[in-house]
Amino acid sequence: MNGSPVSYTLREIVDLYGGELVGDPQIRVSRVATLENAGAGAIAFLANPRYLRQLADTKAAAVIVAPDSRAATDTARIVHDNPYLYFARVSALLRPARQARPGIHPSASVASDAAVDPSAEIGAHCSIAGGVRVGAGTIVGPGTHLADDVQIGRECRLHAGVTIYSDCTLGDRVTVHSGAVIGADGFGIAFDEDHWVKVPQIGRVRIGDDVEIGANTTIDRGAIDDTVIEEGVKLDNQIQIAHNVRIGAHTAIAACTGIAGSSQVGRYCRIGGAVGIAGHVSICDRVEISGHTSITKSIDQPGVYSGVYPFEPNRQWRRNAAQVRHLAEFARRIAALEQGLAELTRSRS
Amino acid sequence: MNGSPVSYTLREIVDLYGGELVGDPQIRVSRVATLENAGAGAIAFLANPRYLRQLADTKAAAVIVAPDSRAATDTARIVHDNPYLYFARVSALLRPARQARPGIHPSASVASDAAVDPSAEIGAHCSIAGGVRVGAGTIVGPGTHLADDVQIGRECRLHAGVTIYSDCTLGDRVTVHSGAVIGADGFGIAFDEDHWVKVPQIGRVRIGDDVEIGANTTIDRGAIDDTVIEEGVKLDNQIQIAHNVRIGAHTAIAACTGIAGSSQVGRYCRIGGAVGIAGHVSICDRVEISGHTSITKSIDQPGVYSGVYPFEPNRQWRRNAAQVRHLAEFARRIAALEQGLAELTRSRS
């Protein structure tokens, strides 16, 4: 999955990505590691102060730290405002993503009128239907199915076992993990006396550049118009995006979250895991939602929103949860008490 | 995925499906569209009054409206009590589902004793095991796996990458979307001192006629007896149905909902997304459950049920949620206050 090992001196790394170098610039690193498990030749990072003690004990050849940890170690170090981001860059430098091995595996089934760029790689047992276009440098993993007229941009990475239904489009540099299903029918049904009638789902899914889609995530095609995932969106595993949802650019969504039909999520939002967003709501830019929260109406102010029932030992939970059904009654009783007390107090004076 | 384009006059449509025609009966439509994006040759609909303003502005050639919107537009229109249902019919008329292209793809692997109807279509890289039966006109998408003795009815549509374990049965006109897994082992384990022992799962999954199953939905086989999905049930994506569950006819369930073992859901229920239904509970017919609700015990009265913790800005949520753990104490303190106030009031009089 990864390229061959490479190594760089700290000087070379700082020349590439900036930061202040403290220590021997000729120290050479060939891999990244955690502070805890780093050994010779490894570079680690400290982004979270809770691991400060591990910084003292690390056997890493070098570390990446924030300015406030500059003096907390004697190890050779690169000081940078955002050690995690810096680490991401160094890690990609040391383990470059593998390039496409151009060609179509002999076991793949490719329609004669599909346009697969000669520099693209099509894995074993893929099926590529008529009218499909696959861009330069794109890797399509084994067992992936692209239905009629799917358009895939350049330098995408579709892992094994991805399914994309007809007419859907992906931009450039899109990553899709295994088991993801893009473009299945939205859940559109109309009730007719005693049974459901299917509403044909004829929209598409359009996915922008630099999007990443996690394993077993599903994104349904639009009912009439399209479902849209804008550029730079990052979706974790097992997310469900219903028909006609629009996710704004650079929004990140953690695993197991579901977004119901026709809802709109703004740009630069950060949505936790297992969140549920109801249908037909609109969430503005730069909203953060805590994991396991249920969003039942629109949000028009940036900020952090939460709605999680607190857990406790079962016996206490039972006692407290039993009172939830009396909250409206509590409100009335408290108001009555306040009135009663006020009357008594008045009558006394 | 869809048939070739066709067109119909409004007169022809009303002759087929009824409704009152207002405007030129010779207007010809060839596709459906939203009010907002409709252009020449398109027919749109208004089902939700919130989009009434879009009706005024639409460029659609014709619209489908309810009687109360009859006068709200000058566009040629079909007036019908259920515009959404009517639209579903017209959409299916204009974009008929594609028919099977009879035959077995040369890359498919089909056991010699499988019985595939000559009118069925088996896609690339499928594996069809011994004893499987596939009915007339059924389409089996690429990369789909049917294990021993699976029975598939007529005119079903299995999309790419579906997996059906041995012995499971599907009725006629069943649609299964990509990534769905039907008949995997139920979660049956018995504890033996210091480890778990697997309980063999030897029941099947039986699926009735006209069922639709969403992408990446999983339906486990029964432990001993069968898991049953009755006719006309509609399941959205990423739903989990555990062993020995029974879902009554014409019930619709939205995405990400999980139903634990041996529970029974009645007929004509409507269950929202991300609902959890505990094991061994029974839900009667015509129950509606709001999204994200946890159903922990049986329901024996039709109606709408909910249990969602309200969300709010994080700071307020923190303050309020901290008090949830004091609700039982609140109940006691309110009762004590009522008693104290009553005593004071008595002593005063």
Place this chain on the structure above:
Amino acid sequence: MNGSPVSYTLREIVDLYGGELVGDPQIRVSRVATLENAGAGAIAFLANPRYLRQLADTKAAAVIVAPDSRAATDTARIVHDNPYLYFARVSALLRPARQARPGIHPSASVASDAAVDPSAEIGAHCSIAGGVRVGAGTIVGPGTHLADDVQIGRECRLHAGVTIYSDCTLGDRVTVHSGAVIGADGFGIAFDEDHWVKVPQIGRVRIGDDVEIGANTTIDRGAIDDTVIEEGVKLDNQIQIAHNVRIGAHTAIAACTGIAGSSQVGRYCRIGGAVGIAGHVSICDRVEISGHTSITKSIDQPGVYSGVYPFEPNRQWRRNAAQVRHLAEFARRIAALEQGLAELTRSRS
């Protein structure tokens, strides 16, 4: 999916697995059944007292019961402390799991330097990449993809359509159900001014012996170090395990649960369905968590924990839920009332 039918006398069964035999030891059983649906030749069990009435009516040839139900039936019976466990053993005896049919299906694509044990079975349309090792007696179902250097132990069962990313390792006797994805990238992203930068995910997934993994479950590879599932863990369907999680031995987790990055779950825990566990928390051994609970911080005491919002008819729920946002205010008002009442009481005496 199962071996050919076999039969055993009750005497033979008791000789194998112990328990007290009451009734004719020569009675012969060839299959298991539920009390309700059992017929001639079937053996059933009673583990749950709520089904006691079914015991009286059963047509089973024999039953397995706990000591306290010894006298509740005249049917031939095996009395044992743990009827469910006993039943699991008898069921596996009567329907032994099928053995591997050694060999590689001609349609499978196996790298020349993959090491597949001659006794293993590789199904149709599999792709087995370079450096992969598959142990003796292991069954790899059709359409399964094993990426570079994956290591699979002995007597494993990978069902159809499993995907395992590069470098991941499975112990012996591991079962993986269809659609499971092991080793996809963890959700590691670093924010850079106006877009996200991917953090390469270079750890592996390591899975111990005797683990079972449900359909469409996803287990992400570690960011740097590994994600670890210890021996004997049982995972149901549609579970999400994020990067660098560690699940302790013999823990069982029900469907739809998600565990966020770097969290640790102890040994012998029992976690319900649709539970959410936040990132970077630690749960000690022998913790039980009710379904649909959100675990937002560490647990260091064994016991049962819950946090589920109670459901009720929608109208009541609306009224009560509206007060959740006033709980902090309730706390203040109750305290003020207590103070006010105390002052009045004092002034009166």
